[in-house]
Amino acid sequence: MIIKLLSFIKHNFIKCSILFLFFLSSNSYSQCAGEDASLTICDIQDPANRNINLFNLLGGNPTAGGVWVDNSKPLEENEFNGILDAQALQNSGVYSYTYVQHSSVCVDNEATITVNIGPYTGVTSPNVSTCNDVESFNLFLAFDGTQLAPQQNGIWTANGNPATLLGSSINPKDLGVGTYSYTYTIAAVDSCPAQSATVSVSVFRKPISGNSDDFILCSTDNLAAYSNLNLNTRLQGQDPGGRWSEIESVTNEITSLNDNRINVQNIYNTRGPGIYEFTYTVLSTNPICTESKTTVKISIEEPLDFTGSTLVVNSDICETEIATATYTAILKKEPHSIPDGEYDVTYTISNSSTTVSNVVNGNFINGTFTFNVDTANLQAVGNYTFTITNIVYTNSYGVCTSILGTISDVLTISPLPRINSATVKIDPICKGLPAQVEISGDTNLTNGNYRITYNLSGNNTATNQQLDFTVTDGVGLFTIPANLIPNVGVNTNLDITNITNLTTGCTNTAALSKVFTVKPLPNVAAVVLSINNICLNKEATIQLSGLGSLTNITLDYSLSAANVISNQSVTLAVNSGNASFVIPASVLTNPGNTTFTLNTLLDNSDGCTAINLNKNQSFSVSAIPANPVGNNFNFCKNDLSTIASLTPNGSQYQWFDSASSTTVLSATTLLVTGTYYVKEVNSTGCESGRTAVSVTINTVDSPTLDTDGENFCGLDQPTIQNLSDKTTASGILYWFDAAANGNQLTSDTLLTEGMTYYGYNFSTATNCYSDALEVTVSLSNCNVTPDFFIPDGFSPNGDQVNDVFRIPKIEFIYPDFTLEIYNRYGNLMFKGNRDKPEWTGRNSDYNVGIDGIAPNGVYFYVLQFNKGDKKPVQGRLYLNR
Template sequence: MIKKYINFLHISFFFAFLFVFPQNITAQCAGNDTSITICDISDPVNKSISLFSLLGGTPTPGGTWTDDSLSRGLNPSTGVLNGHVIRRGGTFQYTYTAPSTSGCTDNTSTVTITIGAYPGVPAPYATVCNDSEVFSLFTAFNSTVMVPHSNGIWTNSAGQVVPSVIPISGISGDFEFTYTVPVVAACPTNPTSIKVIVSIFRAPKSGTTNDLLLCGSNGLSAYSNYDLNNLISGQDSTGQWSGPGITSGTDHNVDLESLYNANGPGDYSYAYTAVSVPSNNICPDKTSSLTITIEKSLDFTGARLVVSSDICENEISAATYSGRITQGVEAIPNGEYKVTFNVSGPNGGTQTVTANFVNGVISFPIASTYFRQVGTFNVNIINIVATASKGACFNTINNLADDLNVYTLPYLDGAVIIPTTTCQNKSSLVLLSNASRLADGSYTIVYNVTGDNFALGQTAIINVVGGNSSFVIPASLNSNSGGSIITITNITNNTTLCTNIANIKGNLIINPLPNAAAVRIVVNDVCFNDPVTASVSGLGNLTNVTFSYVLSGSNSSILQTVTLPVVNGKIDFIIPSNLLVNTGATVILGTNLINNITSCDVNLNNVFDSFLINPIPIAPTATNSQVFCKLDGATIANLSPSGAQYKWYNSDTSTTALADTYVLKSENYYLRETSLANCTSPATMITVVVNDTPAPVLNPDGQNFCGLANPKISDLSNNTNVPSTVVWYDARNNGNLLASTSLLTDKATYYGIDFSTITTCISENTLEVTVSLFDCDTSQYAFFIPDGFSPNGDNVNDTFTIPDINYLYPDYSIEIFNRYGNVLFKGNKNKPDWDGKNDEASGFGNGIVPNGVYFYIVNFNKDNRRPQQGRVYLNR
């Protein structure tokens, strides 16, 4: 603590000082000049020195003060001086100017103050952490008292002058510094130097970190145990990591793969904290942070780009364009994205715009400068990336493009239309050609009809191919005969909807229709099958016509036409006989008349006639085939039908009927019927058969059948020379008639006779056949040997039986062996089934064999087939 030597501001001492030192009174209005010395300027009372009270004499209050020495401590209004803000020792002068008063010859006076040197008071502690890089030595003073004068110099312990702000980075320890201010002679005992001790502490080092950028979509298996120390340098080794996946104070490895799988893309923040040593409570802990950003690639596969909108060439100057992308299979997060796209064409280029994805859709503008002429322009998306993305991943974009069309207007310049000549009330085909400026496609035209017919603003759709097309003028616009002018005024492309004006003309000639009012038709009554002639009159001066008609009534037809030259205003034609298949009243109705010279036609009204087709007897009905037995001696009288209106003939052309006593023989006869109108019917032919039936003859080996085929009586019949007429009995005399579906029995005898169901004639002799059911062709049937059975008495699979073997191999034999080769059973078709017991012939008695596997050998004894071995499992 610096000792205070002088305090001239104490009031009592101050007045004593005034009596000791006489004052020079020169200006009573401003008081007398005065001078004082203050050595202990740091005394708190010197923070507020009233200069007015220091003036001698009787100064007039209310004047102003000026700081002549620029000490900066004076309040010019109040005359109060703050000595603590004066930054150096020395002498300072202050002038008081009194208010103007009558009789004053001098209204100013001065106060001169000498201030002693003051090096300051050192603080109890001067400590600093070296992470501050620099340290101001003035901060080593006690801040509760007056700060030292600023005009001194600093020296270190080696006596070297140093700046007041010293570098401290990288150093630590206790350092001594001396602050010395200039001596003021008026205060020789004032101390001018002060020593300070500065303790510099080492700051903990948290190191320099680097951020890490990864793409999670590329796989993070290499980062499943990532060492965060790879991202830091220059740190104290005793620090600790904190952040997602850090499990302890010593842990510095994180599983980025698991973090990404659990939390998805994002920023993962980590901090490394270096801790001060326990004895150092000056330096705070230091923390360095880093961010590991894991991003996810976006997949735009299946996304759709729509560029809007196509325009016509006349809209180029005012058109605006935009693109709209709709997400594909993968959902795209909402947010701001940069869309980079390329536009093809003469003015094409690449552009990047910023827009927002909202609920899977992003819309963005496309500059109109790309589309300044007719053509198809491809807009292809090159890249889409979120503006917040750091670019770790490459987003998948495949074929995300759309075409924008600037369509040409449809031009009919140079085109020609030629309307085809038509008839009154008929449509007309207009041919369009030489439309070389029209692309192939569909168009809508607007046209006018003027002249003998008049209609404006009519429309038609045309399909242009190679500059050619056609359209139809409806019949309703051609109601008057004469000439009309067809003018196309407008054309629209139905695909592009681009429209253009036109002025293409063509002349249309319309021919008059035939006069239908005088047309008549007459048809006379006829007999059935006679030619039917129709006469059409009232045709005037027509020379060649096509007449259309239909038939109704007893005979009806679809529309019929005849084309004939006209003679004296009339035509005659025969109605085709195939249209007149019924008798009775028939109406012929004329429907249309065509002038073949002009092709003009008219529909006919009330042009009809009714005529009668008289019936003729139909061919009589008779049994087509009439059969007699030869011994019956049948004659014409025995034929059916009979009666006065029926006659029999022995040929279709014969006109002489056969007598009733004519003896029948196997030949054809013809029957006719004559009507009351003396019309003869067509002949009906019947066949007469006079049978003399022999006994049936059996085909070679016809008695042999395969029992597996379940042969029937019908199969036995098919093995005779008369399969359709033979019948069978189970006895030669008084036997039962067997149905064709009856199954044959092995070794049974059957008796067959030839019996015609038409003539009912039977053969006198009988065919006797004894049937054998073992003649099976083994190649036609699958052969199956079971591999197990269960003889437990439940009537299900109780025996080992080879199905159908007796039919396929009637001479077969079978032997069953146990595993020691002992024969347990011998069988054949007479003893086919093994019931799981020892055969008495085996020598083992008639006992029940145990469950297990047994072996068999089958000898087929047919077709040189080799014996077959196998095994069978017995399980009760």
């Protein structure tokens, strides 16, 4: 170790050799590390041994500046300052420390101090004790902790019963109650003799509170039998004289120190199910051992109620899936809550011949228990009933039986539908109509809904078409949509390739075919209807053209609107594509527009009918209108009434400004006082005579305003009544806040600066208003200049009191005033006027770098009155938040 250390020191000295050589004098080689020396310490407890300067122990003439090495430590930790704390050495023995100088500095460059540390067994405590429930007691705890601790390299011996000693530890629990002696010995070192110390340990008995016999009950048990339960009977091996208590006094069953009886029935009645803990405490008769406690648990459980729970076994399959199917069952707890956790669930699987029972273990999570179902019992077509027969919460004591009710589900393994041997019937159909298909005969189709996939070929083609149909008593009916069979011919083939039971979802291939015929329809695309308007009591002639090659037809038609008949049939011969017939006047008794609708056209040669034609043609049946009934009219000038304001009105009425005029007046023609004439013209061109109507346009003079009547002083708080007092009106005067759709103002409404008011004369004789008198009010017509109060401060702190700086009423007396506020540095903080009279204590308008908030302090204002020759004033105010 010394060699390694010297190499280490040499390496570091060489790195700095230039620096050392610079400082060396011509006498450097006369320095050395001194001579070896030794020191024996037998009285290690002497405080002087905590600070031993090893340099002072060196012989010869040692030179300072070297390095001390503790030879008992590894190389990377052994360098220290040469001041030895001998009391810090935990063991007695021989220690050596080497003082080292670099070889280039001193010829005799190392010296060793040998230190012999004598034995020290410490000072024992006079009274050492422990309790017999302690399984390990360190004998070193028997020494006086206020004295220097004994060294650790001694040997303990038992003064009797040595088997209980393990190193420095004893087992009081194995020793039992009593007093035991042990000696600690450390061998001699150099001239220091061996030392020993004997300790005495007393073991005291801990009180025994016994072993508990917990009591577990179900709420359905006879709890009344335990209405006076002696808790002492739920303990074994306890010391007498203890006392019972309850944790947190949940039930208040323990009422005194001597009470040992509880009422289990009352606990359940008042507290419900749960775990109730009662503690038996036996106090210690000695100061060493602590009291002993044993807790007895009274557990009351309630049966879990699964009534109303549901079971869903996923999912129904078809017989082809039996080999690969897997099943998941989901049990949902409703509506009662249960704790999450682990449960054992027993269920049965039943079909028409067998019943098997299974138990699965899993967890209810948020009221849901999911488990996988063994497929071994689900290997054939049929209905399987799953029934829950028991549910046990594994975290419970299992003393209660769960309430289940009926919890079941049916899993169905369904057969494939089969129709290859069925009989198919399709009658010939006319073009544009769906084809009715009937399937019957040899099938296994049960009543229900099915879906087929089919193809059409031949005259009409379509692939992978699907449609749904219902089977009743072995017969299925469905239609092929007309849009899939637009082409006529005797060779359209229906091929059914697949069938699915929509109830079970089971699908099977099919090979079932049938050929059917599509007959042509009469061509009515070019048919045109023509009907002239008629007058009342005249017949109407219906003309049809564009009938093509048809020779004999039967029509079905209807009339609607003014005249109504339905499902009228007429057979007609067709010549060169044209035919006509007459609707008699006897069915056209009502004047007005009548609509003729051609519903169907039957080609009598092949029996096919073009249906839903909905070819319409309207015609009018008009009567000679009577002269209109007219009334005389009175309007107000401001109503701006027009021809549209007169009655009768409507598109059949025409108005003229004279009895002989041929110019019809438009609905927007503005009325004037005079006579107007009206007549009725119907859609057939029949006209009535003209009726004269008298029109009178009433006017009302507008009110007038006195000279300067719009000027007021705001200090007087003028109202609408004050404005009325300055107005001359010929009728009743009303004021509004807008020229159109305004609000009528009451006489006590305060006037507002710069607001325009609209005054109207109202004539009770004609119920007409005049044109508006517009008055824009000024409230600055104050002829007095009284002194007014200028505040000397404000507090903008948001408390709604004195939060702004404002000069009261100045806007009325000096409406053109300006106000400037400066801080003490002359920076403009605020500039106000009539539109901006209040300073809030911010400088947002004139930012001078203080973040918008004016600080507390004194500010200066300049007030310009701008009225007459009144001079501006200056002053100061105080802002205090």
